[in-house]
Amino acid sequence: MVERKTKARPKLEGVASADRLLTVLTAFRRGDDALELTELAQRTQLVKSTIMRLCISLERFGLMERLGDGRYRLGTEIARLGSVYLQSFALEAHAMPALEKLVAASGETASFYIRRGEQRLCLFRVDSPSPLRMHVRPGDLRPMDGSSIAQVLRLPDLAATGTSVEAGHPIYSSGVTDAHVASMAMPVFGAGGRLLGALAVTGPASRLTRDRAGEIAPTLIGAAAVLTKALGGALHG
Structure with missing residues (x-):
């Protein structure tokens, strides 16, 4: 039995x-x-x-x-949570149009990352129309490595150590997270100068070369400035 x-x-x-x-x-x-x-x-x-x-x-x-x-x-924590809730809607409402414009202007994938401890989280993303692209989805976590996106997300750490930070120009990297991928990123700030995240353009290293990144840079700088202003911040540098 x-x-x-x-x-x-x-x-x-x-x-x-x-x-x-x-x-x-x-x-x-x-x-x-x-x-x-x-x-x-x-x-x-x-x-x-x-x-x-x-x-x-x-x-x-x-x-x-x-x-x-x-x-x-x-209590006051309710107000803080409420502001976080409202900001999440504001962020998406302003970030997605910025990403779409970046893709239209560059032909490459555009994304918005935030930091989560020792990882970076892809919060929003608009894919390149090209079939040759890096397949990262919103919600994916990537390492805080030497990539341009991670470097931007480390800016508050550098400022805290007294290191002079130049945030007015994009940071470019190639072959860091993936040998075949290049990226270029700019910081996006909110009220009080708080770093909200990194606005980035990514693509195959063979296509997003340093020279090509230089051509796209003014568009990325402008997009970061518009997004920062819409979220109540001001660009530093």
């Missing part, structure tokens, strides 16, 4: 706790300033002791603040 193994049921305590946390956060409505514990209990249908425990966790992450009179209001 074969003994059947009973599958362990997944633990739902963590999910339930997350649900309750979100229930408290989403209890706030447009026009609310701070809410009393009684009002939160009425809106969430949770007992007051549970709400108080949840609010302690939310306070720890800056998502909730407890005022001196015992009322609760949303």
